[in-house]
Amino acid sequence: MRWLLEVTRPVLRPLLRSVVCRVVSLLAGAALLALGAYAVADAAVHLSRTGAPGALRSAWAIVSAMAVLALLKAALRYAEQFLGHLVAFRALELLRAELFRALLPRAPRLSAGSRSGDLLARATKDIDRIEVFFAHTLAPAVSALVVPAAVLVVVSATTSWVVALAVLPLLAAQLVLVPALGARASVRASRAASRQRAALTHHVKDTVQAMGDIVGYGRERQRLEQLAALDANVASALRPSTTWASLRRGASQVLGLAAPVVVVAAGAGNVDSGSVSVPALAAAAAAVLRLSGTAQGAEALVSALAPALASAERVWEVVHAPVERHDGTRELSSGISHEVLWQGVSYTYPAACAALDSTSGSGSLGGSVLPGRAAPTADAGRMSRAAPAAAPALNDVSLRARAGRWTCVVGASGSGKSTLAMLVLRCEPLGPGSAQTGRVLIDGIDVRDLRTDSLYQEVALVPQHAHLFRACVADNVRLAAPSASDEEVREACRAAGVHEEVEALPHGYDTLVGERGETLSGGQRQRLALARALLARPNLLVLDELSSHLDPQTQARVRAGIRRYLPEATVVEITHQVRQSVQADHVVVLDAGKVVQEGSPSVLLEVDGPLRTLLARG
Structure with missing residues (x-):
């Protein structure tokens, strides 16, 4: 009371x-x-x-x-x-x-x-x-x-x-x-x-x-x-x-x-x-x-x-539920590309997340909450339910995504790729003294020490299952930058390879998108989510399974558009489509939560290793 x-x-x-x-x-x-x-x-x-x-x-x-x-x-x-x-x-x-x-x-x-x-x-x-x-x-x-x-x-x-x-x-x-x-x-x-x-x-x-x-x-x-x-x-x-x-x-x-x-x-x-x-x-x-x-x-x-x-x-x-993500005090420098370092990161999803009411039962996950431009994805929630406590999603992972480079993280489903992305945006708590250990650093600063506003101003995540609101196309894209002009929205959509398809809609950018974007195809939803992230012009862009609904030609066009729109940004792409990873500057192969191979794709393809094995499987 x-x-x-x-x-x-x-x-x-x-x-x-x-x-x-x-x-x-x-x-x-x-x-x-x-x-x-x-x-x-x-x-x-x-x-x-x-x-x-x-x-x-x-x-x-x-x-x-x-x-x-x-x-x-x-x-x-x-x-x-x-x-x-x-x-x-x-x-x-x-x-x-x-x-x-x-x-x-x-x-x-x-x-x-x-x-x-x-x-x-x-x-x-x-x-x-x-x-x-x-x-x-x-x-x-x-x-x-x-x-x-x-x-x-x-x-x-x-x-x-x-x-x-x-x-x-x-x-x-x-x-x-x-x-x-x-x-x-x-x-x-x-x-x-x-x-x-x-x-x-x-x-x-x-x-x-x-x-x-x-x-x-x-x-x-x-x-x-x-x-x-x-x-x-x-x-x-x-x-x-x-x-x-x-x-x-x-x-x-x-x-x-x-x-x-x-x-x-x-x-x-x-x-x-x-x-x-x-x-x-x-x-x-x-x-x-x-x-x-x-x-x-x-x-x-x-x-x-x-x-x-x-x-x-x-x-x-x-x-009054426990706060697992406390805001920090430090800020990222703006206007420069950022380097990301995962340092000795281990992460284990709980077998069953503690519910608010012990009698409310389990069931499908709740809807994600969108803090700024980043949001936990349904895929992360799916992994949290699927991964047992005894099997870490990540096991002592150390890797680096260099500033201004395109780093591609590949691996089979359940290998821990999406968890890496979630931890960059602090969408999952990473703390000592528990099943979560290690650090995630951006430009040498622990993400737990960063102010939330600064983190989301510099970093954008395009989740595999992005949420679209029941609003027009332009307003859905403007979520990341509400003051953006119509031309800026169109430019972001061009870079995401979806401008022509939006223009073909009955009312163009004023077309009402159904709830959760049900009136659009999966590929269109993904590219509108990408356009939303591009509109904010982040200096670190994280892509989670961006190409899962795109054909090879569209994938190539979208990647080229991203590089034209954000020529200096650091890009971290999570994907299971190995063929597209060969276009990246750096490739990291995950298997069962561990880094099993990393390096330049041209070098990795010369040796008989995990990347060639994944590529042979198609």
Whole structure:
């Protein structure tokens, strides 16, 4: 709760104003109903005594006061709603911004160890529940305590302390005992329901994204059955909470309706003795009846508190997860090509990344997070699942990519090539005292000591599975340089060998790209990702399986375009297509996480070694 108050501190003042408006509005509503009851009772008393029509004239003053109170209540109600929604939308902004700020330094482990549907549920539904409690439940809860106390004081002053004392136990039960019914069970149920909702969200997300495969393999019924089972799990988890909420609401309603009866019964003797007038007793009964809805705010607080606390815990877990990638203080020199040195690097992917919730289960990986221009790839995530803890992805690897040269890292699938690329961008933590050892240096500076902004300004990664947003082609390319002109975007696409194909699209660079670039071919997606990286003009370019979807002619054209566009940049290319590596300045052959051969491709091809063996396999 302390963390929640710290994050939402900017909205506490308007929230307080909303609470004040609600309290005064409810007091005006109670006074409005009490005055109406007083006027009717007073008129009835006069009519029963005199029978003269003139007895109604005394009610006009009360009616005038009621009109003023009605206008005041309407204005206060508007102010309360305005301030409440202001708090709501601002709280959503603050909470989501806090979550995303926390995600960036934690992205590698969170995106690998958590399901993307679970993270999506935390960022949307869980924060929505916190906002509903914070902006729309807190004010009713405070007013549920303040308004009854004020009304009882007025009832005691206008009738008798006996009347106020008689109704006090009913109000106390409404405010204290009823909300306590099943409170702990509701919290447990809400926690379980939050986890089940996350699983349901992930299932729906996976189903929508893999719709083509599901239909192609005829698995629609199976996915629907799984969806129904997950939906049933959510309903089952919520059942205790909804049952207790219904019981609390019913008990609160009974107590609220019994309160005015108790007022009349307790005050009847005072009316007989003449110490309390009938109109005053009627007004007191009406005011207490009006408290029925007000006091239910305490019950609503408990009903909203359980899911809000469960959701807050889930968001808090992400925000306070261990930071495995701390920002450094040093910077890379700009405007020069950079040298990369992997020095005694060993890296072992965990057998199973620690998930945020032990009960959330395993499943497909979460979506990658894009810090700057670089992002963890789906391939890295696939390797983290496939590589067992006993088999290092990299084993004491030492190699150098010289400044301004094109270095090609080749090897069979699973040999550790992509892991090398990930470590350059700090997309996977590399720390001493664990399964990850060694250093990755750029111009002699450990990447862990570099400022993130400096690293991503100088280094760009083109992942094998780049993410394209549902936006036009130009905006997707501009992700790396939002201020780039249209001509600069076109120039980058020309260098990436995709300009002509973009121009052939229905609206050229303004053509809307489907979600994840589904409207484009695999090769087009790769080259747009390359154009995005080129647009930022990095001095160190890392290419992960750039040619996996390209034919040999296109591959040659793209490589030539990269060199024309970035003539001085250092290029590190990860590939399993050995034939293309012979065009590089330097070739490194990896096998089972170890460097087995490196050197100039012309020299390596002269000897009978791993490179020639890979080339012979095709």
